[in-house]
Amino acid sequence: MASKSFIQSLPKAELHLHLEGSVDPATLVELSRRYNTPLPTENNRYDVTGSGDVLTDEDVRRLYSYNDFNGFMLAFKSVTERLRSPEDYELVTYRLMQKLRQQNVVHAEVYVSVGVIRWRGQPVEPIFEGLERGRERGQRDFGVSLLWIFDAVRHFGPEAAAEVFDLAARLRDRNVVGVGIGGDEARGPAEWFRDLFKKAADNGLRLTAHAGETTGPESVWGALNIGAERIGHGLAAASDSELLEVMAQKQVPVEICITSNLRTGACAELQEHPVRKFFDNGLMVTLSTDDPAMFQTSLNKEYEIARQEFEFSDEQLRELARNSIEASFLPVEKKLKFLSQIDFLV
Numbered sequence: 650m651a652s653k654s655f656i657q658s659l660p661k662a663e664l665h666l667h668l669e670g671s672v673d674p675a676t677l678v679e680l681s682r683r684y685n686t687p688l689p690t691e692n693n694r695y696d697v698t699g700s701g702d703v704l705t706d707e708d709v710r711r712l713y714s715y716n717d718f719n720g721f722m723l724a725f726k727s728v729t730e731r732l733r734s735p736e737d738y739e740l741v742t743y744r745l746m747q748k749l750r751q752q753n754v755v756h757a758e759v760y761v762s763v764g765v766i767r768w769r770g771q772p773v774e775p776i777f778e779g780l781e782r783g784r785e786r787g788q789r790d791f792g793v794s795l796l797w798i799f800d801a802v803r804h805f806g807p808e809a810a811a812e813v814f815d816l817a818a819r820l821r822d823r824n825v826v827g828v829g830i831g832g833d834e835a836r837g838p839a840e841w842f843r844d845l846f847k848k849a850a851d852n853g854l855r856l857t858a859h860a861g862e863t864t865g866p867e868s869v870w871g872a873l874n875i876g877a878e879r880i881g882h883g884l885a886a887a888s889d890s891e892l893l894e895v896m897a898q899k900q901v902p903v904e905i906c907i908t909s910n911l912r913t914g915a916c917a918e919l920q921e922h923p924v925r926k927f928f929d930n931g932l933m934v935t936l937s938t939d940d941p942a943m944f945q946t947s948l949n950k951e952y953e954i955a956r957q958e959f960e961f962s963d964e965q966l967r968e969l970a971r972n973s974i975e976a977s978f979l980p981v982e983k984k985l986k987f988l989s990q991i992d993f994l995v
């Protein structure tokens with residue numbers, strides 16, 4: 650089987666995917682008809698347009714063009730400004746699941762920036778009802794399995810994170826499977842969240858952390874030391890042989906997002922990306938898109954990059970797909986169902 654068709658037919662899970670970063674240009678234009686908000690300009694100031702103006706395709710191309718992490722965060726903020734009502738969240742959830750089905754993604758664990766929603770003063774419970782309506786429609790129409798991870802913003806501090814985690818615990822029986830910490834690693838050290846992670850685990854939630862994306866290996870160590878079960882990005886681990894050994898021995902899943910790391914400047918050059926090093930050193934590597942619409946990528950493209958640029962064979966790509974299921978927070982019986990689909994693919 651040709652590799653591209655093999656990748657397309659390969660059942661896959663995506664474990665590092667931000668709902669807000671999945672909003673494609675057409676949907677963003679549609680949302681802008683409901684809410685006219687100014688766009689950031691190149692100097693990071695807001696360009697206040699006339700009250701009758703709406704976002705255009707050219708505006709979206711400009712919004713999604715950036716060369717560093719700060720530029721990306723500014724664009725991400727602009728997207729969240731257009732997500733206001735439960736109906737908005739229902740719409741973007743449904744369209745995300747449609748795109749996942751087109752790539753043969755059978756399961757996704759999707760970050761929702763609940764920390765940002767709360768910071769903006771929006772009521773989370775009605776928004777969650779919209780998220781669930783979108784998920785239920787998407788599962789019915791496309792057959793995609795989806796679980797939610799509530800993401801707190803590290804640099805907002807532990808008190809704000811506690812509110813996010815408590816809300817996740819209350820909604821755990823409604824497809825909220827875990828919590829995570831994103832945002833600025835340097836301004837929000839993992840140690841701040843040690844007690845919160847323990848409480849979340851005691852409440853039955855699974856634990857993730859963005860770490861080692863924009864700072865050094867100490868950030869990954871910190872995430873592991875407070876109990877993170879999966880590491881988002883983890884690039885900095887490549888420079889610490891002891892850390893690599895520990896992660897390989899413990900089979901800590903690493904959520905690798907190659908295109909994202911290049912677009913944000915977290916990795917300067919494609920060939921410098923540690924995905925192959927991680928895999929060859931026995932780490933449990935999974936591939937994800939992070940913010941697919943904002944980085945103009947898809948999970949199939951990420952697999953293709955691994956094949957073309959890092960010489961992953963089809964059997965190694967199959968292993969990555971297996972890793973994505975095994976590293977998921979699904980119950981064992983569902984994991985076995987999806988793993989059998991991967992194993993029977995010829």
